[in-house]
Amino acid sequence: MERGCLFTRAPPPLALAGRAPRIPTPRPPGAGIAPKDPDLRTSASLRSSFRYRSPPPQQLIVIPLQMLAGTVSTSSSGGTLMDMHLLKAATHGDAMSMKDMASNNPSILLGKTSQGNTCFHISCAHGHEEFCKDVLALNQSLLSEVNLDGETPLIIAVTRAHASLASFLLGRCRVLGLRQVTLQQDKHGCNALHYAIRCGHKDLALELIEAEPALSQGVNKYSESPMFIAAMREFQEIFEKLLEIPDSAHSGHLGNNALYAAVRNGNPVIAKKIMETRPGMAREDTDGSTPIILAVLWDKIDVLRVLLEHDLSLGYELSKEGISLLQFAAFRGHVGVARELLNHCPDTPHGKEDGWTCLHEAVWFNRTEFVEFILRAPQLRKLVNMRDNQGKTALHHAVRKCNPKIVAALLSHMDIDQKMDRRLLDAAMLGDSKSMKEMASSNASVLLRTTPQGNTCLHISSVHGHEGFCKDVLALNHSLLSEVNFDRETPLITSVASGHASLALVLLRRCEELGLRHAILQQDKGGCNTLPALSQGVNNCNESPMFDAAMRDFTDVFEKLLEIPDSAHDGHCRYNALHAAARNGNSVIATKIMQTRPGMARKEGTDWFNPMVPAILLDKIDVLRVLLEHDSSLGYDVSDDNGPLLMSAAFRGHVDAARELLKHCPDAPYCNSDGSTCLHQAISSGRTQFVEFILRVPQLRKLINMRDGNGKTALHYAVRKCNPKIVAALLSQKDIDITMRDNYGNPAAWELANAMNRAKTLNWNEVFMLMLKADPRNAPVLYNVHEQTKEKVTEASRKDAKSLTQTYTSNTSIVAILVAAITFAAAFTLPGGYSSDAGSQGLPIMARKFAFQAFLISDTLAMCSSLAVAFICIIARWEDLEFLIYYRSFTKRLMWFAYTATTIAFATGLYTVLAAHLQWLAIMICLLVALLPVLTKLLGEWPILKLKFRLGKSFKTDILDMV
Template sequence: MSVPKYPGLSEEVEESYETADTMDPKLYRATTGGDILEFVRAMEHVTVDRHHDPPATCVQLGPQKTTVLHIATSFGHHEIVKLICKDLTFLVADKNARGDTALHIAARAGDLLMVQILIHSEYKEGGLGEKNEKGNTALHEALIFSHEEVARILIEKNLNMEYSHNKAGKSLLYLAAEAGFVTIAKLLLENPVGNYNVGGKTENKSPVFAAILGRNIDVLNLLWERYQSSFQSRSGNGKNPLHVAVCTEYKDGVNFLLSKHHYLAYQKDKRGFFPIHSASQKGFIDIIKLILQNRPDTRELLATRGQNILHIAARSGNYKIVDFMLKMPELEKLINEKDADGNTPLHLATICGYPKLVHTLIRDERVIIELVNNNYQTVLDIAAEHIEPEMASFQKQLTWMALRVIRAPQARQTKNFSGISFRVGNQTEKERWNDKINVILLMATVVATVTFTAGFTIPGGYNNTNPEQGIATMLEKVKFQEFVICDILAMYSSIIVAVILLWTQLGDTNSKHVALKLAVPLLGIALAMMSIAFMAGVYLVVSKLSWLANVVLFMGTIYVIALAVLLIPLCFIGLSNCRVYYYIYYYPLVLVLYIVGT
């Protein structure tokens, strides 16, 4: 049976013939309006059976089972509430459809005078301990909605009363700590009213956690003085209070916990993370500094799979925190440390495909790029393994390029094209190479067609008069000459690419490798020349309007540079181990890494 994704919006509603309650219109208007004389007149017109005690027939209910007391309380009509509490005291205990008494409504609104009127009512059966459908008493509601003075009055009304947790598992002490009410927390800890809360074992609902989440150091101090056992509590995922303070980047809380109970820094959660690992994963530099200043030996702590804080930072992909750690002399020994799988931080950054992070690591001379993991793989082996062109993300291809730039070694001899390892998947080897060739051939054909057409539709047209009939009108212009040269270069380069790729259809797989090595750079040249020809042509036809011509020139130059940045690494990467090539594509690649920002 299928379940609708949004049950509340389902078109199929179960039929119900229930009739909702309704209140007398005059009484309803008088109660919401707040005119006490109109209210009294309306009540007099309501039929009252004097033989009932309490007189139940005078209880008019609205559609949500609201009485006149609920309505008057919600609208803040104090005089009407006083009258009802005096003459119809039994209404104080009545609940609406959500289980709220009038006291719940007043406490939620923070109406101090209304709360005092209701708690001093003579009808005590509707007392302070009444719960609504969420398990909240009026005191819970006052704390949830941060009404401190209302909460104080409700507590002082009966200091010996026992309050249990609500359905969300939150005790009064938790709610007071969450709201940052130090005075309320003291009242709860010093009087029987809070006894039920101390020792409560509801998961995730420690008042210490609430004080941390509420970022209130005064409440945290109070709990340490009066309720130290709560600092041993754990959340459902095994986090202790220091984990929580770290994950919420609460520096005052972290400092307080490290000074009062430093053993928390040496406890793991269920993921196997110590607090400093959580800070590393989140990228909280100031928190890491604070922990290392207080407990410098925490840098030696290892998480699951034997990973140090630099491993965790590398896995998270945050290059800023890795860069910060690399600048810390005390963390130097972690740079090339291996985890249980033999992976260094550089291995993990490569596996996850974080090119900018990889570049950050390999710039550091202390990083040893020749190290192998337990599978005898260097970082370049891993990059090659994850960079199958049909499946690799752009980030992983950039990761591989970043490693090729610094001439990272390989421990394995792999069959590859430009250093990219080849795998056989659902397609055969021949089909996969043909797919690559077809894509490049299509692009080459498009370029050849466009440039051929442009050669006969030149800017400015031709002369129609003798003796220069048929000669280009702008022949003497430098930009026209630039247009012609670039257009010819683009067309012939693309034609050569097309011929090379047609030739590959008759050769073996090795010939395809060689052909693609030639075709990709030539196609790059064709695209660049076509772009320059277009810029020169447009510049010519708008040259009389100098500002527009300059805009065209500026925009065209910017985009040609961007095209070069993208094409140079693609064209030359892996062509040769010659150092000259690395100088050609190093800076364009670095620029791409910073543009991508990953």
């Protein structure tokens, strides 16, 4: 019987996107036969985010453990494979057992695991200080042993946060003169000092600097020096010690340096020390940006002041593109920075050679406050009428951006020249080309002036259909074709709207000739786009009887088949009976196979799975335990396509499987060849429990700060996934370095910009607040991300304003009309009824009671307010976001009032009838009704209240505006 494949491919290495504006297209995973087993199928979207990487050759060398059988095996690193009893002793710090084994065979201490770790490495990873001392007393050469990751025991002790043990090992290296051990760099190029600073072990870092100053010269493969990391983490004492060493390196990631770190953190003290000793850092280019440019962009006024006080000429610096510092300040709207800059350099450049000034920049990015600052600064007054290379002034751009505040600010300036000359207006209306040419000959800029509605003379003549006039105007200034008025109409739109077809054809041809595609595409404000001999047989699907028996869990049949020496055990898609046992979690069958045919454990299916992978993916702990107990080297297996086993466990979030694996293989591989680790995988798959498990395991602590192929740490992944629980768990670790940047120079916080589609969720905003609390120095960057995100969200809402208004008005009007109907009916079915006595016929019986009067008043108020809301819903048809926001705010308050008044009317009406005979019931009804609005408010805002409770003082109400 034909079956589908049993398993799917485990996740290959991850690859997150880089800088927000240029997200690389993910490559598809490696080729393979698609699985059909629904228990192991991964989503297409997740698989598409992985990149295929082949593991290093040394990681593919997996040799069966035979030491317990009496033969000697070698590890993948070339040495003798470690005795399993010694491995267990090192993991648990059992020095007595280690000494007993060493007394019988001293060379046993030199045995290594498949990852090249000695018993000394293993004990250092677990922090067993006494064990380490006893091992060194027996064999001191273990101090200089390195594993496949290039790590010495010293580096392992530092990265696993065992500072006291690391200090002891450093002392032993000094006593024995093992300088090369102290200076050893791992496969990432990091030495012990890098990790000590990055993990926040300040005392250990100072001890390392004092013991071996040359450590300060080490630079890892990301070009990060110890000084740079110290500056990024603001460890001033360590920084100063490093700065005192003449030849200490100061470089950083992506061409950055220590001064860049000081600027990023806004640390004027470190910046001052650098400017006093190594002022050349101030002119080192950082991917096109020098430290002073970054100080301006990030609004670091104190650092900017230090830089300018030590070197005034920095204030006159231009970027490679010729952009001035004032333009960078205008781009971000940093008035304080611009003021400080002008205070030191009154005549600092204000624009580019093409005429684009800081005022144009401020207007284009809607920085109203900066525009007003420029208009008040005497040395910048002349920018008001300055033109760019298209002849446009700041007013032209302000009108095009439709920003009434900036337009008003510019128009109120006495130096501005904007109003169209009356004679030109008359000429455009009449089509008088001669008069227009005379005026343009004496002052060509006269053609750029506009009417109060933003119309140029070309707009006016297009309305009137003066084809000759339009041709003459375009011959003098073709830029008028792309001008838009306050209704966002170009002259082309104007001519079409006015019914001048021949003129519209002339203007269209001119736009095509000049390549003015945007002018043609412009929209106006109205938007106007599956028996002994038989045991050897296999069917057409390559399925043997043994495989089928294992798949069906027929243990008796399976054992009979297994007793036949040459019985087949193959299965569909190159699987075997052990794959089937792993799939079903049948440890009995698995044990029989490992005792008789252990070779099955290393055979892979068409999807590159050996039986270990499904045991991990399907969380079959009993089978996993059987496999590892018979051959622990299986735990170090790294397949061509699926990576190490810990990656598969992380993908599914199987903590127990990972725990069992680490129990037998303490140093099991944890990362792919591209650097992505099981921690990256767990975060990408949203496995919070697995992340917390990793953070609790000593031998996996260093994964917190490890980068993948794109330079991204686990924190980068967590922020982009917008998972506040994982972000909080990572930030709670003392070893984490939140200042690390990826290959694009982006910190973890910038990943929020790549999760723009989640910006209106509480998770996105909670992650934002968590990052702000963890790194307040990075607040400017975070607020810039928030501002850009808010602008895009607002713009999206603005485009959908009509739909939003219609949806809101429909829902609100239904509720309002319902409330109005209820209150209207209540007015004619008064509590107590009407009187039939002479002289008071038709009058309410309870008319003189206070509760009844309260009923009438509240019922009237409820009906009036709900009717008002219903009427507003009828007239509210504006396609304006600001109106929608006002409308929602106003109707929300009015409906809340109607809701409260209706509940009061209900309570007072019942009180009027019940008070005389059942006063206790009447009072209870009133109390319940009084609590109803409060409970409604509480339940409605419960998610935000919970968030506020979790974050405490870090909660920022204004950040939730987008939600």
